[in-house]
Structures are given as structure tokens and as C-alpha cells.
Amino acid sequence: MxxxxxxxxxxxxxxxxxxxxxxxxxxxxxxxxxxxxxxxxxxxxxxxxxxxxxxxxxxxxxxxxxxxxxxxxxxxxxxxxxxxxxxxxxxxxxxxxxxxxxxxxxxxxxxxxxxxxxxxxxxxxxxxxxxxxxxxxxxxxxxxxxxxDFVPNKLRLGLLHSLVGTVPEKYQWAVKALNFEGTIPQGLSELRQAYKACTQFRQFDFLLPEAAFFLSFVSMNLSGDKNAILNIENEFSKPPLFQLINESPLLRYCLASMKIKTGKNDEAISLLSAYHPSSSSYPFHYLDYLLGVSKLNRLDPDANMPLLKYVAEFRGLNYIRSAYQHIAWFYFLQNNQEMYTRYMDRIKLRGNNNVDNDKQSFKDSELHIKPDPYLLKARLLFDGGYYEQALMELGKFESSDGFSNQDRRLELTYRKGRIFDEWGKKDEAIHWYDETIQNGENDPSYFAANSALHLGMIYENMHQYQKARTKYQKCLDMKFEEYNFSIQQKAKSGINRIKGL
Incomplete structure (x- = not known):
């Protein structure tokens, strides 16, 4: 034995x-x-x-x-x-x-x-x-x-709970059938808890870049709260995230996107220009697109170069058509009509319409309507956070022959609303948003719908939830074609955030 x-x-x-x-x-x-x-x-x-x-x-x-x-x-x-x-x-x-x-x-x-x-x-x-x-x-x-207490679980569930309320209407039946529930505040809370755990417990510190990426994504795209973006942006400016930015293109992308979102375009350009990937890194071409768009928003004389690099090197699906349109805009503002036409024509030859930016670029290329130079400059400068300069361009438009065009006057009131909103002048923003909705509610452009969306965000941040809900719903009820998916998803996110309030 x-x-x-x-x-x-x-x-x-x-x-x-x-x-x-x-x-x-x-x-x-x-x-x-x-x-x-x-x-x-x-x-x-x-x-x-x-x-x-x-x-x-x-x-x-x-x-x-x-x-x-x-x-x-x-x-x-x-x-x-x-x-x-x-x-x-x-x-x-x-x-x-x-x-x-x-x-x-x-x-x-x-x-x-x-x-x-x-x-x-x-x-x-x-x-x-x-x-x-x-x-x-x-x-x-x-x-x-x-x-x-398993932090990786919290990260994934936090992301899913944030996203469930933004599922497109035609697929909501699946969400209900699967009994999948969640709200953006719930998801954000879980992501913040997971992020905090990554900073406190050494066994999970390797997850910090991922936690920061998820938290940034949800804060930028779903929270509707500029302070939430500023809070996570502040986390990037101090250890341990600060040291990780040079090593992580994903974190560089997050921080640059937050800089753009909060009107710090110059800082975004500096951050993106300093990116020099090693030969062992997988190429992240979207950073070239982002740099080109940011430089065009500042009206830089070399803004076309990163965009040309993007369309030359990227072999993927998205933002190709948008990149071609931005290159065309660059040449349009240089008074080079031949190159403007050439790149607008290229929009139809490559890319797809999966994302709203590309879809709108394709539509613009088919309409063959040249933009108004003053309104285009105002739009770009606004996107870069140069609000005073953007307002000056709108003043030039009001003194130009283009002011007689009804559609462009609708864009004028919309642009004023957006500028005053991001500038923090909410009363003026509400006035111009309301005027845009009144004059453009039945217009196929996105100006009235996006005005309703941003009015909803203003009222939500003022804790006037019934008014916010009304404006979000108004946005969803409007029939418009331009940027439809992204605008309606943000309106649904708004309704999801204030559910029960």
C-alpha cells in the first residue's frame, strides 16, 4: 500500500x-x-x-x-x-x-x-x-x-450602462427584449469609481489608461456636462496620467479631444503636433485628421498638410470624405477655386457615409453649393474656440450680399446661438436658439434641431428639467437630414440623464 x-x-x-x-x-x-x-x-x-x-x-x-x-x-x-x-x-x-x-x-x-x-x-x-x-x-x-470588488468588471459595466440609453430607436426593441437597463449617470458613477480604484490599488494600476479613456469618452459624448469634461481633463494634467500621455496615443487623442471640446484649440494643436510615433507603434492616422481639422479651425496656412497625409495613408472607412471637404475648404479660403472643386469632387470617389460628418460631406458635394466665406470662417473659428473672431466674421456676413439669402440668415442666428452658448453668455444663446427654431423648425438643415438640443442642455444644467425634456423631445420630433444620427443620439442621452428628475 x-x-x-x-x-x-x-x-x-x-x-x-x-x-x-x-x-x-x-x-x-x-x-x-x-x-x-x-x-x-x-x-x-x-x-x-x-x-x-x-x-x-x-x-x-x-x-x-x-x-x-x-x-x-x-x-x-x-x-x-x-x-x-x-x-x-x-x-x-x-x-x-x-x-x-x-x-x-x-x-x-x-x-x-x-x-x-x-x-x-x-x-x-x-x-x-x-x-x-x-x-x-x-x-x-x-x-x-x-x-x-473586481475593477475590470466595473469598467465594462460602467461603459455598457452609459451606452444603453443611446441605442438607436429602431433597435430599442432589442434592448427591451434583452431586459438590458442602465442610465448615463449610473454608468458615469461606475466609471469614476473604477478610475479611482485604479489610482488607489496597485493591482489594478495597469488599467488606468483604459479607465481614463472610457471616462473621457462618456464625459465628452454622453454627459452633456462641460464641468465633467474639465474635471477629467484636469486629471490628465497631473500624475500619474500626465506621465502616460507620451506613451499612449489613445490618451493623447482623449486629451486633445477634450481640449478641442473645451475651446483650447491651441493646446490641442501643440499636443497633436508633438506626437511622433515609434516604428513599433500601430499607426493611429486619425490623429492626423484631428490635427488638420484643428489647424484649419485656426485658419493656419499649412492646415491642409495633416489632412493630405490622412487621406494618403489611411485605408479605413471613416472621415475620408470629411477630410476631403476640409481640404476643399482650405483651398476655398485661399481663393483657389480649382483645388476646391477638385477635392469636393473626390468626396464621391472614396469613403462611405457611416458617420454623420462623411454623410454631410457627401451631401454637400452633390449639391454643388459653395459656402459663404464669412459663415465658413465663423464656423471654423467657433469650432476652434475663437469666439470673438467668429462673431466678427458674422458681422462681416451681415454687411455682405449673402445676407439676403434666407437659408444663410438661418445659419447666422444658429451660429450666434452656438457662439454665445460656448462663450458662457446663456441668455443671448437662448434668444438666438429660440429664433433659429422659430424660423427653421421645418427646414431640412440641422440648425433648428441642434438649437433645440443645446437649449435642452442649457435647461438641464439650470436644473429646469421639464423645460430640458421638452427641448430634447422637440429635437427628436423634428424632421431633418444633416447630422441626424449624432444630434438625435445626444438628445436621447439628455432624456436618459434626466429620467426621473
Whole structure:
């Protein structure tokens, strides 16, 4: 009997199949950081090292999927989506072999589904995307009930709870059928808690760039609160985020976007101009687009260069047509009509209409209506936060022949409303917004609808929630074509934020 016991122990110690593990160890942390810095080659080297030293660790499949996911989201090429799709089920099978007692076990499977869902949204596969995201949500909720202090869970659930209220109307039936609930305030609260935990607990500090990215995204696009944007922007100006900006193109993008959103265009240009990616970094061409747009908003004489670089090097789906229109505008303001026409014509030859900016650029190219130079300058200067200069251009327009055009007078009142709003002069903004709605409620342009949206935001921040709700609903009730998706989504976000108030 004793001999049998000894033989049994020896058998256990002999080399053989190793039980799979689910361990987010030092190599995984380091690879994760490299992935979020878009240094995919370096991350793959670390993953290979982990496979040699710890071949049973199933979380290498999650890391590989994250690389493929970001490649799809940033590069926007169909072949990369196809690759991600083809590898999904195999990676899920491998992750399911891991250790069920680990908080990473269900989470890792949820993240595969979530990344698949978001990637499919990017390519318009909304039904499949919804099913993937719902699978992710169920796994995350299950995992959260078991591991209530697991910060990665909070990050994902916070993002999902923020987004659920912005699902397009034609897909709301799916949200209701799946019993998926959430509000933007709930999601923001969860994201802030997760962000705070990343700054306090060393075991989760590697998640800080991701937490900052999610919190920035929701604050900028869904919160409707400029102070929320300023608060997270302030976090970027101090340790530990401040040191991470040079390493992370994603964080640089976040900070530049917040600078633009809060009227600090010069600072955004400085930040974007200082970006010099290493040869090992995956290219983030959108930063060239953002730099070109920001420089054009300042009316820089070289604003066309980053935009030309973008359309020359980017092979993805979005903002191609918008980039061509901005290049055309650059030449229009240089009085170069030949180059203006050339780049407006190129809009029809490349790109698609997935995002509102591209859709509007395509429509403008078909109409063959040249912009008014004063209104165009006012628009660009406003987008850059140069409000006084923008107002001066509107004054020039009022003294020009273009003032006799009814459609352009509607744009004039709208531009005045936007300028005074962002300038902090709310009474003047309300006046001009109301006039725009009165004169343009039945106009196919976006001016009246966006005026109603921003009136809703003003009243929401004044805690006049019934007035806010009325204006948001008015925005949703209007029939207009320009920037329809983004404006209506923001109105829905507004209604979602003040639900029950």
C-alpha cells in the first residue's frame, strides 16, 4: 500500500498535460500596457514569452484578441474584422478551459464577446453586435455578483450602462427584449469609481489608461456636462496620467479631444503636433485628421498638410470624405477655386457615409453649393474656440450680399446661438436658439434641431428639467437630414440623464 502511494505521488510529478490556469501575472500586465500604447509587436513578444514560461495560462488568448480588436477599431479594414471573427470561437473555447475560481475567468470571455460586438458595430452588423454585447453583459453581471470588488468588471459595466440609453430607436426593441437597463449617470458613477480604484490599488494600476479613456469618452459624448469634461481633463494634467500621455496615443487623442471640446484649440494643436510615433507603434492616422481639422479651425496656412497625409495613408472607412471637404475648404479660403472643386469632387470617389460628418460631406458635394466665406470662417473659428473672431466674421456676413439669402440668415442666428452658448453668455444663446427654431423648425438643415438640443442642455444644467425634456423631445420630433444620427443620439442621452428628475 505504501508503495502504491509513493508511485501515485511520482506519477503526479511526472511531466504531462498541465491544467489550464487563468492568471493575470506580470507578463500579462506588461503586455496589456504595451497593447494600450499600441505597441502591438512588443506586446506579442511578451505574450510569446508568457507562453514559454507559463503555457497553461489561458489569458494569453484575451491579450491576443485585444490586439486584433484595436487593429479593427483603429485601422477599420474589413480583412481585420474577418480575422477577429474567425478567431473568436476558438479563443472562447480556450478561455473556457481556464480556472473558474478566478475573477478573470468569466470576465475574459465577456471581453471577447464585448470586443466582437463593438467591432461589428463599427461595420454596421448591428444585430450580431447586439447579441455579442448582450452575452458580454450577462457574463459581466454574473461575474460581478461573485467578485464585487473586481475593477475590470466595473469598467465594462460602467461603459455598457452609459451606452444603453443611446441605442438607436429602431433597435430599442432589442434592448427591451434583452431586459438590458442602465442610465448615463449610473454608468458615469461606475466609471469614476473604477478610475479611482485604479489610482488607489496597485493591482489594478495597469488599467488606468483604459479607465481614463472610457471616462473621457462618456464625459465628452454622453454627459452633456462641460464641468465633467474639465474635471477629467484636469486629471490628465497631473500624475500619474500626465506621465502616460507620451506613451499612449489613445490618451493623447482623449486629451486633445477634450481640449478641442473645451475651446483650447491651441493646446490641442501643440499636443497633436508633438506626437511622433515609434516604428513599433500601430499607426493611429486619425490623429492626423484631428490635427488638420484643428489647424484649419485656426485658419493656419499649412492646415491642409495633416489632412493630405490622412487621406494618403489611411485605408479605413471613416472621415475620408470629411477630410476631403476640409481640404476643399482650405483651398476655398485661399481663393483657389480649382483645388476646391477638385477635392469636393473626390468626396464621391472614396469613403462611405457611416458617420454623420462623411454623410454631410457627401451631401454637400452633390449639391454643388459653395459656402459663404464669412459663415465658413465663423464656423471654423467657433469650432476652434475663437469666439470673438467668429462673431466678427458674422458681422462681416451681415454687411455682405449673402445676407439676403434666407437659408444663410438661418445659419447666422444658429451660429450666434452656438457662439454665445460656448462663450458662457446663456441668455443671448437662448434668444438666438429660440429664433433659429422659430424660423427653421421645418427646414431640412440641422440648425433648428441642434438649437433645440443645446437649449435642452442649457435647461438641464439650470436644473429646469421639464423645460430640458421638452427641448430634447422637440429635437427628436423634428424632421431633418444633416447630422441626424449624432444630434438625435445626444438628445436621447439628455432624456436618459434626466429620467426621473
Amino acid at each position: 505504501k508503495l502504491l502511494s509513493i508511485l501515485f505521488v511520482i506519477f503526479l510529478l511526472l511531466p504531462g498535460d498541465v491544467m489550464p490556469s487563468t492568471e493575470f501575472d506580470a507578463n500579462c500586465r506588461k503586455a496589456y500596457q504595451e497593447i494600450l500604447s499600441l505597441k502591438f509587436k512588443d506586446a506579442k513578444t511578451i505574450i510569446n514569452s508568457e507562453l514559454k514560461s507559463n503555457p497553461s495560462n489561458t489569458l494569453t488568448f484575451l491579450l491576443e484578441n485585444y490586439i486584433d480588436f484595436l487593429t479593427v477599431m483603429i485601422g477599420e479594414e474589413e480583412k481585420d474584422l474577418e480575422s477577429l471573427r474567425n478567431k473568436r470561437d476558438y479563443r472562447l473555447q480556450q478561455l473556457a478551459r481556464g480556472d473558474p475560481s478566478s475573477p478573470w475567468y468569466l470576465y475574459s470571455q465577456a471581453d471577447i464577446y464585448l470586443q466582437s460586438g463593438f467591432a461589428r458595430v463599427k461595420f454596421g452588423e448591428y444585430i450580431s453586435a447586439g447579441l455579442d454585447i448582450d452575452r458580454a453583459r450577462r457574463l459581466l453581471e454574473d461575474n460581478d455578483s461573485k467578485f464585487q
